[in-house]
Amino acid sequence: MTGFFDVQAIRALFPVAEKMTYLDSGFQAPMSGPVKAALETFIRESYETAGPKSIWLDRLENTRRKVAALLNADETEIAFTKNTSEAMNVAANALPLRAGDNVLLIEGDHPNNAYAFLNLTKKGVDVRFVPMAETVDAESFRPYVDARTRAISMSYVTFHAGHCFDIESVGAFCKERNLYFVLDIMQAVGVVPIDAKKIGATFIGSGTHKGLLVPQGLGLLYWDRTRVELEPAYLATISLEHPPADLIARANNMALARTAGRFEIGNFNLPAAHALGAALDLIGGIGVQNIQSHCFELGDRLIAGLDKLGVRLVGPRDRARRAPHIYVAALPAGEWLDYLASKQVRVSPERDGVRISLGMFNTSADIDRFLNVVGERAVAVRKSSRAA
Numbered sequence: 001m002t003g004f005f006d007v008q009a010i011r012a013l014f015p016v017a018e019k020m021t022y023l024d025s026g027f028q029a030p031m032s033g034p035v036k037a038a039l040e041t042f043i044r045e046s047y048e049t050a051g052p053k054s055i056w057l058d059r060l061e062n063t064r065r066k067v068a069a070l071l072n073a074d075e076t077e078i079a080f081t082k083n084t085s086e087a088m089n090v091a092a093n094a095l096p097l098r099a100g101d102n103v104l105l106i107e108g109d110h111p112n113n114a115y116a117f118l119n120l121t122k123k124g125v126d127v128r129f130v131p132m133a134e135t136v137d138a139e140s141f142r143p144y145v146d147a148r149t150r151a152i153s154m155s156y157v158t159f160h161a162g163h164c165f166d167i168e169s170v171g172a173f174c175k176e177r178n179l180y181f182v183l184d185i186m187q188a189v190g191v192v193p194i195d196a197k198k199i200g201a202t203f204i205g206s207g208t209h210k211g212l213l214v215p216q217g218l219g220l221l222y223w224d225r226t227r228v229e230l231e232p233a234y235l236a237t238i239s240l241e242h243p244p245a246d247l248i249a250r251a252n253n254m255a256l257a258r259t260a261g262r263f264e265i266g267n268f269n270l271p272a273a274h275a276l277g278a279a280l281d282l283i284g285g286i287g288v289q290n291i292q293s294h295c296f297e298l299g300d301r302l303i304a305g306l307d308k309l310g311v312r313l314v315g316p317r318d319r320a321r322r323a324p325h326i327y328v329a330a331l332p333a334g335e336w337l338d339y340l341a342s343k344q345v346r347v348s349p350e351r352d353g354v355r356i357s358l359g360m361f362n363t364s365a366d367i368d369r370f371l372n373v374v375g376e377r378a379v380a381v382r383k384s385s386r387a388a
């Protein structure tokens with residue numbers, strides 16, 4: 001544990017952690033005190049004065065700067081979206097893809113990433129799936145690239161087994177082969193450090209309700225601002241370089257903003273953006289590296305405990321290949337979920353078991369409680385089968 005990580009002080013900001021063993025941040029982060037306070041401020045302002053909107057927009061721009069800092073991007077490279085899916089769809093439809101071009105995805109990756117591209121098959125774009133493996137890197141894609149390959153799109157961290165793929169090698173490969181690179185960081189952001197420049201991504205999309213700690217309904221899009229050829233499929237006043245002051249639309253005024261604002265449409269989810277500002281202050285005060293180390297340590301404890309119980313870990317074990325905070329135990333969800341819920345243990349059902357996903361507020365006591373609850377049932381089942 002790093003000396004700077006005061007988990008008890010952090011935990012005190014997340015009251016849900018005292019009400020249950022919350023191991024489900026990969027589904028939805030529980031609300032913290034600072035996020036609640038930001039939302040309450042917005043509600044009070046809205047209730048009492050209905051604004052002023054200029055202050056609300058200043059706060060939104062402040063949040064944009066914080067997002068940019070988190071991703072090592074420029075603030076002009078960040079757009080707000082509704083969620084990951086919208087970011088992925090904006091990206092997919094901005095790429096200059098023609099009939100006969102192909103895009104490479106990973107088999108079994110998150111469907112919200114895949115559908116954005118599968119939807120382009122009706123324009124004649126070919127979507128090819130590369131096998132999912134414990135590690136995905138440049139070499140995973142190389143055999144599938146041909147003269148008509150234009151893009152690779154993938155998740156950094158998988159939701160269903162906690163793989164953490166080698167995206168820097170994929171980014172370098174995309175550069176070498178002149179491919180666009182679209183990355184979904186929904187399960188990584190806030191826990192795994194992200195450096196958009198090092199990755200070399202064209203677009204990065206995410207929602208904010210997991211590692212970024214806000215309620216659902218706000219997403220992010222990073223756009224590499226050197227890629228000025230990439231244009232939005234949709235257009236609104238705020239997408240323009242010079243929004244008309246008289247609010248009259250003219251066909252001769254459609255130059256796109258030179259910022260990622262070109263991908264934004266209409267008014268914003270202001271309360272969520274304000275909440276995100278508070279969440280990013282919290283995350284920034286602790287440090288993503290420290291959150292990552294904390295989760296890795298809890299994960300090591302979980303893996304050791306599962307080994308003792310004889311329960312298989314579904315995803316990668318090795319720190320170099322696994323996400324710090326997402327683990328799937330091979331406990332059939334149909335048999336285990338209700339039992340765990342009855343013991344106030346909150347996890348998610350997954351393809352191959354139950355998913356234990358960690359947040360900054362989890363402690364070793366949460367891990368031990370999960371293991372004890374699983375162990376107690378396993379012992380009871382063994383006893384009753386001996387008696388039968």
Ligand SMILES: Cc1ncc(COP(=O)(O)O)c(C=O)c1O
Nearest residue numbers: 083084085110112155159186207
């Ligand atoms: C990798 C990944 N992408 C996307 C999503 C969700 O997409 P959206 O933010 O559009 O709901 C999830 C989980 O909810 C996810 O795990």
